[in-house]
Amino acid sequence: MKRRSVLDLFFGGSLLATIAAFLYPVVRFVLPPKSHSVAQDSVVAAKAGELPPNSAKVFRFGTTPAVLVNTPDGALVALSAVCTHLTCTVRFDSETGTLFCPCHNGRFDLGGNVLSGPPPRPLETYAVAVSGADVIVSRRR
Amino acid sequence: MAKSIGRTVWEFLDERFLISTLLGFAGKKTVPEHRRSFWYFFGGICLFLTGIQVATGGLLLLYYTPQVGAAHESIQLIMGGVKFGWLIRSVHSWTANILIGMLFVHMFSTFFLKAYRKPRELTWVSGFLLLVLFMAFGFSGYLLPWNELSYFATRVGTDIAGSLPLVGKGLKTFILGGPEISQATLSRFFWLHVAFLPIVALALVAVHVLLVQILGMSKPIGEKGTREIPFFPDFLYKDALGWTLILVLVGVLCVFLPWEVGAKADPFVPTPLGIKPEWYFTFMFSTLKIVPAHILSLEGEKLAILGFLAGGLLWMLVPFLDRRAGRGERSPLFSWIGLALATYIVVMTVLTYTVPKL
Amino acid sequence: MTIRPIRFLAAAALFAPLLAFGQKNGCIDCHSQLDGELKAPVASFATDVHREYNLSCPDCHGGNPNTDDVALAKDKSFRGAPAKGQVPRFCGGCHADAAAMRAFNPALRTDQLSQYETSRHGQLLKTGDTKVAVCTDCHGVHGILSARLPKSTTFPWNIPQTCGRCHADKGLMERYKIPADQRDEYMASVHAKALFEKKDLSAPVCNDCHGNHGAFPPSVSSVASVCRQCHPSAGELFSKGPHKKAFDEIGAGECEACHGNHKIGPPSSAMIGTGSGAVCVECHDQGSRGFDVAAELRRTLDGFTAHYGEVAGLLSLAKRKGVEVSDAEFRLQDVHTVIVSAENLTHGLDTAEIDKTVADGEKELLGVRASAVSAVKEASFRRRGLVVATVLLALFAVALALKVKRMGRARRGEGSPGDPGPKAP
Numbered sequence: 001m002k003r004r005s006v007l008d009l010f011f012g013g014s015l016l017a018t019i020a021a022f023l024y025p026v027v028r029f030v031l032p033p034k035s036h037s038v039a040q041d042s043v044v045a046a047k048a049g050e051l052p053p054n055s056a057k058v059f060r061f062g063t064t065p066a067v068l069v070n071t072p073d074g075a076l077v078a079l080s081a082v083c084t085h086l087t088c089t090v091r092f093d094s095e096t097g098t099l100f101c102p103c104h105n106g107r108f109d110l111g112g113n114v115l116s117g118p119p120p121r122p123l124e125t126y127a128v129a130v131s132g133a134d135v136i137v138s139r140r141r
Numbered sequence: 142m143a144k145s146i147g148r149t150v151w152e153f154l155d156e157r158f159l160i161s162t163l164l165g166f167a168g169k170k171t172v173p174e175h176r177r178s179f180w181y182f183f184g185g186i187c188l189f190l191t192g193i194q195v196a197t198g199g200l201l202l203l204y205y206t207p208q209v210g211a212a213h214e215s216i217q218l219i220m221g222g223v224k225f226g227w228l229i230r231s232v233h234s235w236t237a238n239i240l241i242g243m244l245f246v247h248m249f250s251t252f253f254l255k256a257y258r259k260p261r262e263l264t265w266v267s268g269f270l271l272l273v274l275f276m277a278f279g280f281s282g283y284l285l286p287w288n289e290l291s292y293f294a295t296r297v298g299t300d301i302a303g304s305l306p307l308v309g310k311g312l313k314t315f316i317l318g319g320p321e322i323s324q325a326t327l328s329r330f331f332w333l334h335v336a337f338l339p340i341v342a343l344a345l346v347a348v349h350v351l352l353v354q355i356l357g358m359s360k361p362i363g364e365k366g367t368r369e370i371p372f373f374p375d376f377l378y379k380d381a382l383g384w385t386l387i388l389v390l391v392g393v394l395c396v397f398l399p400w401e402v403g404a405k406a407d408p409f410v411p412t413p414l415g416i417k418p419e420w421y422f423t424f425m426f427s428t429l430k431i432v433p434a435h436i437l438s439l440e441g442e443k444l445a446i447l448g449f450l451a452g453g454l455l456w457m458l459v460p461f462l463d464r465r466a467g468r469g470e471r472s473p474l475f476s477w478i479g480l481a482l483a484t485y486i487v488v489m490t491v492l493t494y495t496v497p498k499l
Numbered sequence: 500m501t502i503r504p505i506r507f508l509a510a511a512a513l514f515a516p517l518l519a520f521g522q523k524n525g526c527i528d529c530h531s532q533l534d535g536e537l538k539a540p541v542a543s544f545a546t547d548v549h550r551e552y553n554l555s556c557p558d559c560h561g562g563n564p565n566t567d568d569v570a571l572a573k574d575k576s577f578r579g580a581p582a583k584g585q586v587p588r589f590c591g592g593c594h595a596d597a598a599a600m601r602a603f604n605p606a607l608r609t610d611q612l613s614q615y616e617t618s619r620h621g622q623l624l625k626t627g628d629t630k631v632a633v634c635t636d637c638h639g640v641h642g643i644l645s646a647r648l649p650k651s652t653t654f655p656w657n658i659p660q661t662c663g664r665c666h667a668d669k670g671l672m673e674r675y676k677i678p679a680d681q682r683d684e685y686m687a688s689v690h691a692k693a694l695f696e697k698k699d700l701s702a703p704v705c706n707d708c709h710g711n712h713g714a715f716p717p718s719v720s721s722v723a724s725v726c727r728q729c730h731p732s733a734g735e736l737f738s739k740g741p742h743k744k745a746f747d748e749i750g751a752g753e754c755e756a757c758h759g760n761h762k763i764g765p766p767s768s769a770m771i772g773t774g775s776g777a778v779c780v781e782c783h784d785q786g787s788r789g790f791d792v793a794a795e796l797r798r799t800l801d802g803f804t805a806h807y808g809e810v811a812g813l814l815s816l817a818k819r820k821g822v823e824v825s826d827a828e829f830r831l832q833d834v835h836t837v838i839v840s841a842e843n844l845t846h847g848l849d850t851a852e853i854d855k856t857v858a859d860g861e862k863e864l865l866g867v868r869a870s871a872v873s874a875v876k877e878a879s880f881r882r883r884g885l886v887v888a889t890v891l892l893a894l895f896a897v898a899l900a901l902k903v904k905r906m907g908r909a910r911r912g913e914g915s916p917g918d919p920g921p922k923a924p
Binding site: 033 | 214218222
């Protein structure tokens, strides 16, 4: 009689422990993680008014760098900052109002078109919208 | 004190749900024990693994987004940002593959034991339909991570469906939700994977399990022993032992071989060389590759696809074709047919991975 | 339909191809029936760019195309094939005439002849040397293709071959005391790799540095301007640094002195420093200030690169163990950009600026390192968790097995098989 109940205790105990070992990861899973924006097709690039005219800011869009430019006329444009030649990061040249790639002298206009240098394709442009205090950049549909 | 509260609750529920009657009935359920009764475990294993899929799938629904712009990223989040997300997702992906493997084992073991013979014909038919359903689960689920492999494997698979004579084009458009893989396809496959297929599968599993309960376990032809063990708890404990071992296997696989996130699908990238569907489709895929382009002036591929459909239909109707087994007699012809099919499936699957330019 | 109209239609169909010429072209009719050298022009002209503008044999060679008789064909306007020395003027007859070219392709340049006359080829040709290259040596004779087409002899990746026909011929180049290894050296360069392997058509070939029609070896002082077309940042840094004045004084070519001219290899920090393979010690002896700066630069770069390598190793270890590290990998790429930037800054020899760039990079690298370390920790957490779960499952399995064995014994002890026995606990 005693042996039976020791086995039963062992059985019940190991069953409970196993169930607990399974419940622990499930509970941690359902608790929400720290904020991670999932939809990478749209990003808050800057605060409204953060950029003075004729200046730019590089920000992360999904897994690649992008650039938000406040043009000399005060309009906001956003483009991919990955140079289409050898993927260096382009930067805004305020003197000429163009995007310049320091690696091999590639140059793009603010519409992404190649002006000079080795890049074979234009830069992808993104849609910019100002919503309240946020400047939101998203992929064009 | 606790005991008397417990007893009151039990009596309250028992009066209304007739639980003790049900338990009495369940207590009488027995399972034959003989040389071949080891194979009885595989049905329960399939059911257990299905339960794991439902549980992990339901958990993944918390974080997965079925949108072209966010699907891949949500998988990335699950794998990297959610606590134990890597585990839930890897369990789901590994168990899917193990489940389909076990379904094949279950199907062939019942086939060789002729468990499909009268009166269990419908158990076999519902089981075959479940196999087809679960392969559809696998196909639809494979697209959801929206990575390169998903995209091209789906493309290859739907192209094959589209090559069927007469119905092909319409079928492909219906499956894809349009002329090519797009957001419509992802939404459609998601609907299939989490709504339509689960409901149909639930109904079929209910029919299948109900038939097993009503008709009991089939004994091999010529088995004269009458030894039986009770289902509750003896057989169930043995079942649970098998399930525990499988869980250990799944755990090891998930920690040492977690499922990869892959590169995000890009329709403009050329199809990767050597693209294959998931392993459980490869025997059909490789058959299509080695079939000659034309057989007696008919297109080889189309003929092969029709052959698979016809073969599947015949396989499903085996209980009605195997007269000898229906009479309780040994039926070696069908055993040889089953062996040939099983060998063919294994050989073609292995060839897909060992012969580089099949 | 009677037989006559059919015969007429058949004859018309047979001669229909002639309609392609719009009118009779006796030149092609005759020459296509000859052999070898006299037949070749007909076949190659089929793809010639001039044919697209409806130009044909008489437009360059003169003569009368409307006859089958050779004597009549070679009338007063017949110019025949020009002698090699006459070729530039021959082609220039149209191509240097802006008004004439406007009728065909207004955007095409018309300065090729004048450029050619300034080139080494042109200058030597004027002295009567007909072994030099003329228009047809590079562009072909009758099957001339636009340089925009990949099969053209003047398409970027065909140019080394075109120039090399002469310039890689040792016997030919000996006369002019020019080496003949430039093409082979170029083909081993990083520019050739970009052009031929990566299909980067912006990579320079012979004409990008030497000029097209005005081809001349660039003087030592102008090589750098040529390189600066694509490498402006390195050039700017160099100009601001101490080497510019020094190189100008000793007459050393700026970029060429360290990087070579044809066999330009991929640059690396191995070029900097005091060890073997470093270019600095070619001028700076031990004990000199330059030697010390070279050693210091190398130390700075090596230290940063080593630290980067260590973190990259940690990340790939975590990745191999199954942990998701794409976020950290992305940030590590930014650090790699800093390494490239620091290496570029060495052209300016401003140790302060280089140190600052490296310091910024190190800060970023520390952040990535933290992610990498936590990823490796996560990998071992998973393994420990697996051990715990497996032990618990194993214990449970043992409990189950014992239970089953106990029940089996109890059942066998209690009466006939099939008797369910006492209710399970």
